[in-house]
Amino acid sequence: MKNDICNACGSSKLMHDMKIVDFGHGNVKNDLSVIVQTTDRAFLNKFEKGKLRAQICGSCGKVDLTVVNPQELWEAYLKNKSI
Structure with a gap:
Protein backbone atom coordinates (compact mmCIF):
# COMPACT_ATOMS: atom_id res chain seq x y z
CA MET A 1 0.00 0.00 0.00
CA LYS A 2 2.83 2.45 0.69
CA ASN A 3 2.89 4.76 -2.32
CA ASP A 4 4.61 8.09 -2.78
CA ILE A 5 1.82 9.59 -4.90
CA CYS A 6 -1.94 9.54 -4.28
CA ASN A 7 -3.75 7.37 -6.84
CA ALA A 8 -6.77 9.70 -6.82
CA CYS A 9 -5.27 13.20 -7.17
CA GLY A 10 -1.52 12.80 -7.75
CA SER A 11 -0.53 14.63 -4.56
CA SER A 12 2.58 13.68 -2.61
CA LYS A 13 0.98 14.73 0.71
CA LEU A 14 0.54 11.19 2.02
CA MET A 15 0.33 10.14 5.66
CA HIS A 16 1.52 6.55 6.06
CA ASP A 17 0.79 3.89 8.70
CA MET A 18 -1.97 5.84 10.44
CA LYS A 19 -3.80 4.03 13.25
CA ILE A 20 -7.56 3.69 13.06
CA VAL A 21 -9.11 3.59 16.52
CA ASP A 22 -12.52 3.14 18.07
CA PHE A 23 -13.26 4.78 21.39
CA GLY A 24 -14.92 2.17 23.57
CA HIS A 25 -16.46 2.34 27.01
CA GLY A 26 -14.75 4.97 29.15
CA ASN A 27 -13.03 6.46 26.06
CA VAL A 28 -10.64 3.50 25.89
CA LYS A 29 -8.89 3.43 22.49
CA ASN A 30 -9.09 0.15 20.58
CA ASP A 31 -7.35 -0.45 17.25
CA LEU A 32 -9.88 -1.18 14.53
CA SER A 33 -9.38 -4.73 13.31
CA VAL A 34 -10.73 -7.45 11.08
CA ILE A 35 -11.12 -10.97 12.41
CA VAL A 36 -11.31 -14.45 10.91
CA GLN A 37 -12.91 -17.14 13.04
CA THR A 38 -10.64 -20.19 13.35
CA THR A 39 -12.87 -22.55 15.37
CA ASP A 40 -16.46 -23.70 15.08
CA ARG A 41 -17.64 -23.88 18.67
CA VAL A 68 -0.73 -5.61 9.27
CA ASN A 69 -0.68 -9.44 9.08
CA PRO A 70 -2.21 -10.56 5.77
CA GLN A 71 -0.50 -13.98 5.66
CA GLU A 72 -1.85 -15.03 9.07
CA LEU A 73 -5.35 -13.89 8.10
CA TRP A 74 -5.14 -15.80 4.82
CA GLU A 75 -4.13 -19.00 6.61
CA ALA A 76 -6.98 -18.57 9.12
CA TYR A 77 -9.40 -17.94 6.24
CA LEU A 78 -8.32 -21.15 4.51
CA LYS A 79 -8.70 -23.06 7.78
CA ASN A 80 -12.15 -21.56 8.34
CA LYS A 81 -13.33 -22.63 4.88
CA SER A 82 -12.73 -26.26 5.88
CA ILE A 83 -14.72 -25.99 9.15
Whole structure:
Protein backbone atom coordinates (compact mmCIF):
# COMPACT_ATOMS: atom_id res chain seq x y z
CA MET A 1 0.00 0.00 0.00
CA LYS A 2 2.83 2.45 0.69
CA ASN A 3 2.89 4.76 -2.32
CA ASP A 4 4.61 8.09 -2.78
CA ILE A 5 1.82 9.59 -4.90
CA CYS A 6 -1.94 9.54 -4.28
CA ASN A 7 -3.75 7.37 -6.84
CA ALA A 8 -6.77 9.70 -6.82
CA CYS A 9 -5.27 13.20 -7.17
CA GLY A 10 -1.52 12.80 -7.75
CA SER A 11 -0.53 14.63 -4.56
CA SER A 12 2.58 13.68 -2.61
CA LYS A 13 0.98 14.73 0.71
CA LEU A 14 0.54 11.19 2.02
CA MET A 15 0.33 10.14 5.66
CA HIS A 16 1.52 6.55 6.06
CA ASP A 17 0.79 3.89 8.70
CA MET A 18 -1.97 5.84 10.44
CA LYS A 19 -3.80 4.03 13.25
CA ILE A 20 -7.56 3.69 13.06
CA VAL A 21 -9.11 3.59 16.52
CA ASP A 22 -12.52 3.14 18.07
CA PHE A 23 -13.26 4.78 21.39
CA GLY A 24 -14.92 2.17 23.57
CA HIS A 25 -16.46 2.34 27.01
CA GLY A 26 -14.75 4.97 29.15
CA ASN A 27 -13.03 6.46 26.06
CA VAL A 28 -10.64 3.50 25.89
CA LYS A 29 -8.89 3.43 22.49
CA ASN A 30 -9.09 0.15 20.58
CA ASP A 31 -7.35 -0.45 17.25
CA LEU A 32 -9.88 -1.18 14.53
CA SER A 33 -9.38 -4.73 13.31
CA VAL A 34 -10.73 -7.45 11.08
CA ILE A 35 -11.12 -10.97 12.41
CA VAL A 36 -11.31 -14.45 10.91
CA GLN A 37 -12.91 -17.14 13.04
CA THR A 38 -10.64 -20.19 13.35
CA THR A 39 -12.87 -22.55 15.37
CA ASP A 40 -16.46 -23.70 15.08
CA ARG A 41 -17.64 -23.88 18.67
CA ALA A 42 -20.76 -22.72 20.44
CA PHE A 43 -18.63 -20.94 23.07
CA LEU A 44 -15.04 -19.73 23.29
CA ASN A 45 -14.44 -19.40 19.58
CA LYS A 46 -10.94 -18.41 18.52
CA PHE A 47 -10.11 -15.72 15.99
CA GLU A 48 -7.14 -14.46 14.02
CA LYS A 49 -7.09 -10.67 14.36
CA GLY A 50 -5.56 -8.18 11.94
CA LYS A 51 -5.15 -4.55 12.91
CA LEU A 52 -5.96 -2.02 10.20
CA ARG A 53 -3.64 0.79 9.16
CA ALA A 54 -4.42 3.64 6.79
CA GLN A 55 -2.64 5.73 4.19
CA ILE A 56 -4.37 9.10 3.91
CA CYS A 57 -3.94 11.78 1.27
CA GLY A 58 -3.56 15.23 2.84
CA SER A 59 -4.90 16.87 -0.33
CA CYS A 60 -8.03 14.98 -1.38
CA GLY A 61 -8.67 12.80 1.68
CA LYS A 62 -8.54 9.43 -0.09
CA VAL A 63 -7.97 6.62 2.43
CA ASP A 64 -6.38 3.26 1.59
CA LEU A 65 -6.58 0.51 4.21
CA THR A 66 -4.08 -2.28 4.87
CA VAL A 67 -4.03 -5.10 7.40
CA VAL A 68 -0.73 -5.61 9.27
CA ASN A 69 -0.68 -9.44 9.08
CA PRO A 70 -2.21 -10.56 5.77
CA GLN A 71 -0.50 -13.98 5.66
CA GLU A 72 -1.85 -15.03 9.07
CA LEU A 73 -5.35 -13.89 8.10
CA TRP A 74 -5.14 -15.80 4.82
CA GLU A 75 -4.13 -19.00 6.61
CA ALA A 76 -6.98 -18.57 9.12
CA TYR A 77 -9.40 -17.94 6.24
CA LEU A 78 -8.32 -21.15 4.51
CA LYS A 79 -8.70 -23.06 7.78
CA ASN A 80 -12.15 -21.56 8.34
CA LYS A 81 -13.33 -22.63 4.88
CA SER A 82 -12.73 -26.26 5.88
CA ILE A 83 -14.72 -25.99 9.15
